[in-house]
Amino acid sequence: MDPNAIDKAPDAADAWPDQIYDLLKKHEIRQVCLVPDAGHSRLIKRCLADNEIIVTTLTTEEEGIALMQGAWLGGDKSVLLMQSSGVGNCINMLSLSHIHRCPMPMLVTMRGDFGEFNPAQVPMGNATQAVLEAMGTLVKRADTPEDIAPTVDAVIRMAFNTFRPAAALIGQRVIGAKTFGKD
Secondary structure (H helix, E strand, C coil): CCCCCCCCCCCCCCCCCHHHHHHHCCEEEEEECCCCCCCHHHHHHHCCCCCEEEECCCCCCCCHHHHHHHHHHHHCCCEEEEEEHHHHHCCCHHHHHHHCCCEEEEEEEECCCCCCHHHHHHHHHHHHHHHHCCCCEEEECCCCCHHHHHHHHHHHHHHHHHHHHHEECCCCCHHHCCCCCCC
């Protein structure tokens, strides 16, 4: 992706969504919960096409925390896909992981992070990592396409090896800043 063209969508040739999908399969992730997000669109389509993965569309992100808890108690591994603006909705629910020692891997596409046009996205975009860490979540960040697969792999491993929430933040430099025609 051209680093100077922050307002365009991610390049269709970028391999990272497919690499994430391959990691979900490698780590035997059986359930994916999400609030629809353009940054995760190709990954979502891959998961929906896979009959071995249960995809649950949420009305709000904190439902994903409860779903991951239930999946784990039922013997399945799961992951939550969301945008950084949804992290604020999850904060209180993240306490469940500490009480029940439940792995909760989260893959977060960033907004309000780099070249954002929408001022309402900036506060949560700037606070995402600090807020997650304040709730005991292990956080790793990927700001280049080459960093995404190893970062996601590390986050999934950390979540399931430590029985706690872990998040991979996928920077806006990678996914592109949305403009909605406000160029």
